[in-house]
Amino acid sequence: MTTPLIDATDLAAALDRFAEERDWAQFHSPKNLAMALAGETGELVEIFQWMTEAESHEAGRDPRTARAVRDEMADVLCYLVRLADRLGVDLDAAVRDKLAANALKYPVELARGSNRKYDEL
Amino acid sequence: MTTPLIDATDLAAALDRFAEERDWAQFHSPKNLAMALAGETGELVEIFQWMTEAESHEAGRDPRTARAVRDEMADVLCYLVRLADRLGVDLDAAVRDKLAANALKYPVELARGSNRKYDEL
C-alpha cells in the first residue's frame, strides 16, 4: 500500500459538517462550486497582478499581503476539496495519475530549462 | 497536538522534485504559479458552463467528462500546493484559521438556508 501524496479526508469532512449545519448543501452543486473556485482564484491573482516576478517571491514579507495570500489560498483549497467531495473525485489518485502523465509528456532530457508546452518540445 | 485537516507535505515534495529535475524552478515565481492556477481553474469552469446545476451533479457519470474534471482538479491542486510551498504558506493552518473565521462570520442561526454574504445576513 502506498502512502498518499495528499490526504484531505478530514478537511472534506469538516467542510461537509460546516455546510450541513447551515443547510448549504443545496447551493453546493458542482457547477456553483466551480464558479466559487474561479472567484477565489481571481482574488488570488489580483494580489500578484502588478508585482514583478521578483516582488512576488517576497510577497510573504509584508504582513498584510502575506495574510491576503494565505486567506485566498485557503478559500481556493476549501472549494476544491468540497468540489472533489461532492463529485466523488479522489484527489490523491488524481494527482498521482497527473504526475505520471506529466512525467511522460515532459521527459527530463527534452523539458530541462524549457517553458514550452509538451507539444512544442 | 492536533491532527492536520489536510496534509500535502509529500505532494509538495514530489512537485519540487519534478521541477528540480527539469530546472523549472526559474519559471515558478508566485506570480506565474498564480496565473497557472487561474488558467487551470478556467478549464475546470469550462466543463460546467453549459450544464444545469442538476446536470453538474451527474458529471461523474460520463467517463469523458469525469476524466476531464479529475484532470483539471489535479492541475489546480498541484499549482496550489506548489504556490504554497514556494511562498512558505502552511495550507493546513490556513484552512483551520479560515474555518474558524467563517464560523464567526456565518453563525448557524443566521446563515441557515441562506446564500447571502455575511455582510447581508
Add this chain to the structure above:
Amino acid sequence: MTTPLIDATDLAAALDRFAEERDWAQFHSPKNLAMALAGETGELVEIFQWMTEAESHEAGRDPRTARAVRDEMADVLCYLVRLADRLGVDLDAAVRDKLAANALKYPVELARGSNRKYDEL
C-alpha cells in the same frame, strides 16, 4: 468598406491617456493586464455563483447587484481594450474572424438546440 461590429477606438485612447497621466504604462505589460482581466472576471463570476440560472436572469432588478455587475463588466472591458491596444490587436477584425470560424464549426443544422462542443456534434 464594412462598418465595424465593435468600435473601441475612443475607449482605447481614453485608457491610454488615463495611464499616461499616472505614469502607469510601466505596469501595463500584456502579462499583467491579462492577470488584471482574470481578477475582474473572477469578481464578476462571484456575483452569480450562488444564484440559480433563473435568478441570474433577474440580476438587474436588485439595484445593489445591478450596480456590482455593471461595475465589474466595465472593469473587464477596460482591461480587455487596454490589452488589445498594448498588443496591437484589432478587436473588430478578431471578432469578425471568430464569428466566421464559429459559423463553420457550428453549422445551424447540427448545432441547433445543442450545448455540445463542435467536436462532439
Add this chain to the structure above:
Amino acid sequence: MTTPLIDATDLAAALDRFAEERDWAQFHSPKNLAMALAGETGELVEIFQWMTEAESHEAGRDPRTARAVRDEMADVLCYLVRLADRLGVDLDAAVRDKLAANALKYPVELARGSNRKYDEL
C-alpha cells in the same frame, strides 16, 4: 450628445442572431455566460503564464502566439458583449462611469508611478 467611447451595438446584434439561429438562447443565462467568460479568460492567461513581462510585450511577433491571443480576446469580448446584452447593461455608460470614478479614486498627484490600490495611496 456625447459620442460613445465604445459602440458594440452591431456585435451584440450579430451574436444574438447567431444564438437565435441555433436555438442557443436557452443556454445563455447570465450565470452561464459569466462562466464562459471566466473560461476564456483562463485560456488567455495561460498564454502568458510562463512568459516574463518583457516577453509578453513581444507576444505578437510569433504568429502562433499572436493568433492564439487574438482568438482568446475575441472569445472574451463576445461573451462580455453577449452578457451585457442579456442583462440590459449599457457598456458605454458603464465604462464612462467607471472612468469618472477611477479619476476620483486615483488622483494624478497621488497615483503617479504607483501600483498601489486607492485605499493604500
